[in-house]
Amino acid sequence: MTRTAKLLVAVAATCAALPAAADAAKPTPTGATAPGQVFFPNPVQSLGDGTLSDQKDANYAALAAAYERKTLTNLDGSGTLTGTYARVESETGTPARNTGSGFIYTRDQDQFEQVMGYYWITQAQLYIQSLGFGSTLPAVNKRQQLLRIDQYGGDNSFYRNGTKKLTITLGKGGVDDAEDAEVIVHEYGHSVQDDQVPGFGSTLEAGAIGEAFGDYLAVTVTSAVTGETAFDEPCVADWDAVSYTAGPSHCLRRIDGEKHYPEDVVNRVHADGEMWSAALHRARGLVGNTRLADKVIIAAQFGFAPGTSFRAAALQTIRTAASYGVEAQFRRAFTERGFLG
């Protein structure tokens, strides 16, 4: 599986100086809860070990320490992985079911990926809400995301918003895609943008912004939820990528690249997106307040056109940043990457 074959595409639909203290409080989870066992966010990152490999989906000893027990929230109490923000709609093999002790599975069981999908989609939405979206700011993707897990044999995942089907499909090629929270949250990024701007990603540059935002969201959500940033934070999908990158560092992509616009454009959304994600990552560092940077980045997207250019999106983000007192940092980050010409 080559790096370029790994697409993580979005199909159909695409693919104020507020002090931190003004942030909305962390939303209180509602609905039923249950214990669940997950990777947090993936074994390579949580164990700091890039030598781990798929070993054909085996539950081998070196992975034992990568499992963590977390609380699944916002469940509907039916005993299935159905909740306010995620529902495992269909899956290969046996659907996960809580028979009293929760959703405790290991990676060699198909139900493990189902639990991962439910947990990380819900955590991503709760993180976005914690920034104020849905309370002090308009809601962002506050809807039930359907998940299709392990049904697609390819090493790929995709987001689709077809007729009545708001679906993320997570493939099982190589390391099962849903064993890596960063792949799950990347796809959720497409859903987020499509909710903010229906049909977002209709041009090459907008599509690249879509891929970049998915990568950025994957990193920022997993860092926020785990509270850990020590292991190569800008590396996206450290675990899924062991199947198709040579190493020693395994990354689907990075969000701290050096590519510069326009000379590094290759007219491929994933590759070109690395310029945009690098700008977002740089702005985040310059702001020095991840939650504030994330709020600006997400809030700005409401003003993007479905087929926005890099330049227009950069200017919109700078305008939004100005209302949060961080215009200079975003302007510098976008200028450094060449987006302002």
Ligand SMILES: [Ca+2]
């Ligand atoms: Ca698995």
Ligand SMILES: [Ca+2]
């Ligand atoms: Ca697999």
Ligand SMILES: [Ca+2]
């Ligand atoms: Ca995979």
Ligand SMILES: [Ca+2]
């Ligand atoms: Ca990572």
Ligand SMILES: [Zn+2]
């Ligand atoms: Zn994607």
